[in-house]
Every structure is written in C-alpha cells, then in structure tokens.
Amino acid sequence: DTEVIQTPKHLVMGMTNKKSLKCEQHMGHRAMYWYKQKAKKPPELMFVYSYEKLSINESVPSRFSPECPNSSLLNLHLHALQPEDSALYLCASSQDWALNTEAFFGQGTRLTVV
Amino acid sequence: QQQVKQSPQSLIVQKGGISIINCAYENTAFDYFPWYQQFPGKGPALLIAIRPDVSEKKEGRFTISFNKSAKQFSLHIMDSQPGDSATYFCAATEYDKVIFGPGTSLSVIP
Numbered sequence: 559d560t561e562v563i564q565t566p567k568h569l570v571m572g573m574t575n576k577k578s579l580k581c582e583q584h585m586g587h588r589a590m591y592w593y594k595q596k597a598k599k600p601p602e603l604m605f606v607y608s609y610e611k612l613s614i615n616e617s618v619p620s621r622f623s624p625e626c627p628n629s630s631l632l633n634l635h636l637h638a639l640q641p642e643d644s645a646l647y648l649c650a651s652s653q654d655w656a657l658n659t660e661a662f663f664g665q666g667t668r669l670t671v672v
Numbered sequence: 673q674q675q676v677k678q679s680p681q682s683l684i685v686q687k688g689g690i691s692i693i694n695c696a697y698e699n700t701a702f703d704y705f706p707w708y709q710q711f712p713g714k715g716p717a718l719l720i721a722i723r724p725d726v727s728e729k730k731e732g733r734f735t736i737s738f739n740k741s742a743k744q745f746s747l748h749i750m751d752s753q754p755g756d757s758a759t760y761f762c763a764a765t766e767y768d769k770v771i772f773g774p775g776t777s778l779s780v781i782p
Binding site for chain 2: 562564589591598599600601602603606608613614648650660661662663664665666668
C-alpha cells in the first residue's frame with residue numbers, strides 16, 4: 559500500500575473558524591511533510607516531521623499549527639486564516655529523510671477561506 | 673531565489689514525439705533528483721528519480737539524463753501520448769527538504 563490519505567478533500571472555512579486537515583499513511587514511513595500549493599505553482603514546503611518530531615518549520619505563520627500524534631498520522635490545525643491562505647494543501651511521506659527515498663504525496667485538501 | 677530552475681514553462685508535443693524538459697541547480701548539497709507528474713486537482717506522483725553518481729536512468733518511456741559537472745538534468749519522454757499531458761516538476765532533495773522547480777505544463781496533441 560503506497561497511499562497517503564488526506565481528509566477532507568475539500569474544505570470551505572470562514573476567517574474565524576478552526577478546522578483541521580488530516581493525513582495518514584501506513585507504509586511505515588518515518589518522515590511526513592505538509593506542502594502548500596497555489597494554482598500553477600510548485601508545492602512549497604511548510605513543515606517536516608521526522609520520527610514524530612518537528613524538524614523543519616519554513617517560517618509558517620502561527621495560524622497553521624502542525625501535529626504528529628503518531629508515526630502514521632499528521633494533522634494541520636487551522637485558525638484565523640486569511641483568504642490568501644486558500645490553496646491545495648498536500649501531505650507527503652517518505653521512508654526516512656536521511657535515506658533520500660521517494661516522497662509519496664496525497665491527493666491534497668482544496669482549502670477555500672471566505 | 674529559485675534553487676531549482678526549470679524550462680520550458682510550457683511545451684506542446686505531437687503524439688509520438690519526444691518531450692524534453694530541462695532543469696538546473698546551484699546547491700551542490702542536493703543529492704537526490706526526483707521528477708513528479710501532476711494532473712489537475714491531484715497530488716504530485718513520483719515518475720522517476722536519479723542520484724548524482726548516475727548519468728542516466730531509464731524507466732519505460734521516461735529517461736533522466738544527469739550532468740553533475742554542469743549541475744543540469746533533464747527528463748525525456750519518448751513516444752509521448754495524450755495521457756502524458758500534465759504538469760511536470762523536477763525536484764532536488766537536501767536532507768529532509770524536497771525543493772521543486774517551477775514546473776512545465778506539457779500538452780501532447782493527437
């Protein structure tokens with residue numbers, strides 16, 4: 559099973575709402591990632607978790623809060639977002655970042671902030 | 673500053689032709705170079721990848737050529753098909769970061 563599962567597929571939220579994006583993988587991967595992708599642009603790295611510890615935060619605003627409850631799950635908590643945060647949010651995982659193995663991406667959550 | 677450069681931005685190829693996408697990088701710490709294919713509304717899917725100690729890798733119709741001294745690499749899609757129409761991203765990894773190029777929109781016309 560080489561699947562990264564993201565839920566929900568679509569999300570519309572107001573600027574005062576709190577919501578969470580979820581990601582899970584059962585490939586035994588120890589590195590998990592959140593990327594943000596705007597239309598016609600490449601994915602931009604937001605966060606990296608390695609062995610359930612946050613290893614990289616690419617200067618992401620605090621209204622985005624990642625969480626890694628266990629080695630299979632990754633969440634992204636959203637609060638007080640702005641309309642410009644509307645994008646496709648992608649989760650990815652890889653076996654171990656130190657081994658430079660392939661990163662598998664989920665299908666993404668299409669987020670619209672109104 | 674764009675760490676991974678990619679060209680062309682868009683490409684139109686006739687069915688059966690060869691599609692060629694070129695990428696270049698500056699950071700010599702990059703040590704793994706994957707290519708991703710992305711269809712509209714979907715996440716990127718890994719196509720093929722290469723390490724810098726290899727000059728060429730072929731998988732089916734897809735070939736990566738790698739020139740370490742020039743810090744350039746390219747993707748060749750042989751016998752291009754309409755189903756290959758998608759956005760292609762070259763990428764480079766350093767430790768736990770995957771850095772994407774800006775992407776190439778490929779259209780294969782019948």
